């Protein structure tokens with residue numbers, strides 16, 4: 001399948017960084033080591049036969065109880081070749097950080113802030129890593145699975 | 161065919177609620193009525209609400225429907241939405257209020273001149289509704305005083321109209337001494 005070009009190239013180029021790949025129903029996915037995320041993303045953007053120039057989404061998943069607990073997920077699109085690609089990187093709770101990819105795709109800025117806001121994942125090298133949807137003063141990260149469901153932290157009030 | 165000039169009188173029946181005190185009455189066949197100043201002021205207030213639509217979510221569609229020609233809130237004197245809180249006296253809180261929005265709602269409430277009333281439109285405004293989570297205010301009465309609660313997701317136009325009539329009843333019974341109520345107790349802004 002033509003779409004697997006990406007996976008083939010990635011495996012050739014970074015044999016030690018790719019932990020797992022699959023192409024379920026044509027969706028190419030690579031699980032990579034978080035230390036190598038910058039290298040891999042730069043390659044995906046710049047390689048002449050890939051040119052993933054559109055960073056569509058950065059988000060995270062909390063697999064509580066598993067190791068690594070978090071997974072940061074990147075969705076990429078190549079306008080030149082009309083291809084999509086998904087990159088995932090596991091982030092353990094003990095070292096809850098990953099390199100920011102804002103230097104590669106500027107559009108990652110707000111997505112990374114959102115993932116930080118909701119999951120508390122630190123994006124190292126992000127130009128301005130602060131909350132984007134919630135307010136300053138909010139304690140905790142509400143999309144973490146261990147955030148108490150009944151926890152309330154109102155910005156003002158309540159009066160009763 | 162001559163033009164018949166009718167005396168612009170008001171039938172005594174329609175003024176019943178104006179003349180509720182013992183010493184009130186009609187003089188000169190209803191051309192003159194005696195009432196309390198408080199009653200007539202309340203009577204005029206209750207038929208001329210100026211709404212401030214604080215519309216934040218899906219209930220807004222239902223608000224548009226009930227304010228539009230089909231259900232026609234204008235029949236009850238509550239038609240003209242004012243988009244400045246300083247020109248409005250009925251704060252319609254229509255939709256979900258998040259904690260981040262709460263200071264804005266309180267500010268709008270405090271900016272309205274008295275007398276003013278608050279209408280919680282939809283279950284989200286009433287109690288947070290099914291948004292029992294980190295982001296949603298669990299009822300706007302935790303922020304500002306509320307006069308009428310209309311639950312429903314969204315409430316049917318009949319319920320809204322019923323709520324408005326209930327508010328009119330409430331306004332009719334108010335006293336001078338009820339005002340001013342002052343700023344919301346939670347206001348920091």
Ligand code: SF4
Nearest residue numbers: 218219282283284313
């Ligand atoms: S009460 Fe229902 S319709 Fe109204 S804002 Fe809430 S969710 Fe939307």
